[in-house]
Amino acid sequence: MEFYILMLANLIGAASLAGWLVAWAKLDGRIKKPWRFRGQRFYSAVVLLAALAIGTYIVVAHGEAGYGVIGLFFVAALVFGVMVTLPIGTDMPVVISLFNAFTGLAVGLEGFALQNPAIMIAGMVLGSAGTVLTLRMARTVSVTAVIVPKQPRHARRPALLRRPRREQPV
Numbered sequence: 001m002e003f004y005i006l007m008l009a010n011l012i013g014a015a016s017l018a019g020w021l022v023a024w025a026k027l028d029g030r031i032k033k034p035w036r037f038r039g040q041r042f043y044s045a046v047v048l049l050a051a052l053a054i055g056t057y058i059v060v061a062h063g064e065a066g067y068g069v070i071g072l073f074f075v076a077a078l079v080f081g082v083m084v085t086l087p088i089g090t091d092m093p094v095v096i097s098l099f100n101a102f103t104g105l106a107v108g109l110e111g112f113a114l115q116n117p118a119i120m121i122a123g124m125v126l127g128s129a130g131t132v133l134t135l136r137m138a139r140t141v142s143v144t145a146v147i148v149p150k151q152p153r154h155a156r157r158p159a160l161l162r163r164p165r166r167e168q169p170v
Helices: 002-028 040-060 067-085 092-114 117-140
Strands: none
Touching (some): 092 117
16 A cells, blocks of 8 residues: 555656746746647646556556666656646746645655654645645635636535625614
8 A cells, every 4th residue: 555655646746846847947937938739638637647557557566667667657757747837827836836735745645655754744734835825826816716616607605705794784
């Protein structure tokens, strides 16, 4: 079981690293505009599924899959991180904050798999702080639709998001 958790943490960490580097390059001006192409979501899903399949193979082989297969896993995870970040436009600070939250999740999973409470707690703190920061930044720049999908117009909002009703005179 720990091997599955380690592979998931490695996938999240590698994708976050690659996405963070692309976001930095966009903020630094090295990448000028978003890169989009037809079928990009499909190809991103294929790369993610390939990384998951390779990771599952490594787990089933009990870590004796060879350096080539392990390298292929990390290449697929890095490519997935790049493909997820390339089509995003101007909201790079929010994306960097989201990747920091994902990095915290990966560190927490690594700590869980290694049975190290200090690493686990550090990952949980980093992940939760990154999530809170991401939500606040997204709300400030009005990109909450990216993080929280829109509901249909006829659907009622959850009780926490409803506007309070006005007090009625007695």
